[in-house]
Amino acid sequence: MDAQPSPARRAALAFIFVTVLIDVLSFGLIIPVLPRLVKQLSGGDLEHAAYWVGLFSMVFAAVQFLSSPIQGALSDRFGRRPVILISCLGLGLDFVFMALAPSLAWLMVGRIISAIASASFTTANAYIADVTPPEQRGKAFGMIGAAFGLGFIIGPVIGGQLSDVSLRAPFWCAACLSLINFCYGAFVLPESLSPEKRAKRFDWSQTRPFASLSMIRRYPQITDLIVIVLLAASTHYVYQSTFVLYGDVRYGWGPKGVSYVLAVVGVLSVIVNALLVGRMIKRFGEQRAMTIGLACGVIGFAIYGAAAKPWMFWLGLPISALWAVSQPAAQALMTREVGPDAQGRLQGAIMSLVSLIGVVAPMTYAGTFGFFIGKSAPVHLPGAAFFLAAIVLSVAWMIAVRHARRHAAAAEPATA
Known part of the structure; x- marks a missing residue:
């Protein structure tokens, strides 16, 4: 395999880098304002707000636990491109939903949807494994780590500045970034998993949360x-x-x-x-x-x-x-x-x-x-x-x- 990646592969890796960066940046944007918005929606009660913020974190992790295997199995069966694009679109629409959320219950629904959509990190890693030679995957995964670091540097800073305008402004900005990313990917992102290499069928038994343990036993x-x-x-x-x-x-x-x-x-x-x-x-x-x-x-x-x-x-x-x-x-x-x-x-x-x-x-x-x-x-x-x-x-x-x-x-x- 060639040591130098082809132009198509470089473009694909660049898009995956940008996808992860924008996803992390979007979440970074709302880090400074989400607790304040929760406090505002809870009537200014700090103790109540702290409870909800903790609950948001637990629910977010639990939903990702449920949804990550499903996204991974879907990408093995139908390809990486549609799963990544649908996740980008879903994340953008969800940030709009959260920007308009009138209550804590609606905000919780938004967090659940964002947890499902953000499982695209799973498919992004699989995409890298598809298009990168084994000896270069460590470097490619390192670039994804750089995207995480960069997103968490820039996102909170911008989110803090936008909070002076409105507590909802960072959500609108995050929505725009995710939707732009979807439009960009719709024209640029190629499919990385050829039909002959895809799973022959979609097996629901492999998408159960603890099916991940059975997969580990297989390897x-x-x-x-x-x-x-x-x-x-x-x-x-x-x-x-x-x-x-x-x-x-x-x-x-x-x-x-x-x-x-x-x-x-x-x-x-x-x-x-x-x-x-x-x-x-x-x-x-x-x-x-x-x-x-x-x-x-x-x-x-x-x-x-x-x-x-x-x-x-x-x-x-x-x-x-x-x-x-x-x-x-x-x-x-x-x-x-x-x-x-x-x-x-x-x-x-x-x-x-x-x-x-x-x-x-x-x-x-x-x-x-x-x-x-x-x-x-x-x-x-x-x-x-x-x-x-x-x-x-x-x-x-x-x-x-x-x-x-x-x-x-x-x-x-x-x-x-």
């Missing part, structure tokens, strides 16, 4: 990798569930201080994903790049938890940023073990399990943080949640080391 060679991805995904929730409160309790950071840190995290994420992932995978191989990335994540979380001064926390940022190498490396390794007709179901199974973790992990880290800053704690330890994340990620690192050794042992006879 035991990727079990370690899926466990690594899930453990790593669970630790991501320590940021959104505790970081703002942690920065306030330990360092006295207000909203501006927190926003500066998040901006730097996003910039570092883009740099690592866009510039370093491909180089590190090429230099060390996917197995070693994965273990190196996980080790950096463990060290970064440990620094965050132990940082008594703000400058110590800042010191951990560039180290923790290298953790981003592990995810695309693991994704690339998994795609090598599954045929073209099952890539969508694989990505759907992974996304479904990640979403299931998203129902539980935020409360786990938030509860750990709350307990260790409370009066009943045996020791005052604000960084306890980050230490817990370091422990969880260290388990993922040990599994990665074991998997690398097994892979090396299996390769020796073949090489001989």
Whole structure:
């Protein structure tokens, strides 16, 4: 296979990058205003608003858990293009719906629809596996990670500015971006999965939420990798569930201080994903790049938890940023073990399990943080949640080391 991608493939990858970027940007736009809109619709009751915001997060993750396998199976049977385009269209119309929502109940309906439509990330990953040679998939998945980082840098900033106009303005902006993305894709995006490589039929039994577990059992060679991805995904929730409160309790950071840190995290994420992932995978191989990335994540979380001064926390940022190498490396390794007709179901199974973790992990880290800053704690330890994340990620690192050794042992006879 040619080392250099064809113009058609480059255009397709560019569209997938833009699709993910716009999806993340759209969600980033509403991050600063959604809690305020919830508070407004709940009559200004802060306690009531906090309950609804937490409920929104849990429902969003639960719906993604249900819908991701369905989208993956649909894309395996009917192709990636129609699923991606319908998701873009659905997301755009849903943001219009949310912009007009007159009550919390209607806003909840909008969040449910957006969770279904945002499952297009599943199909986007399958699309990349279709059009990218195995040796280049790690780099391509890294570009998707860069799109995530870039979207979460730009989106909240623009959303915060638009909130001065109206709390509904960011939703209208997100709707425009998603609908423009749909129109662009309708003319540009080619199909990546040829008819002869598609699944012969749509099997509803493979779309049940826990059918993802049966699919994993069908491919035991990727079990370690899926466990690594899930453990790593669970630790991501320590940021959104505790970081703002942690920065306030330990360092006295207000909203501006927190926003500066998040901006730097996003910039570092883009740099690592866009510039370093491909180089590190090429230099060390996917197995070693994965273990190196996980080790950096463990060290970064440990620094965050132990940082008594703000400058110590800042010191951990560039180290923790290298953790981003592990995810695309693991994704690339998994795609090598599954045929073209099952890539969508694989990505759907992974996304479904990640979403299931998203129902539980935020409360786990938030509860750990709350307990260790409370009066009943045996020791005052604000960084306890980050230490817990370091422990969880260290388990993922040990599994990665074991998997690398097994892979090396299996390769020796073949090489001989």
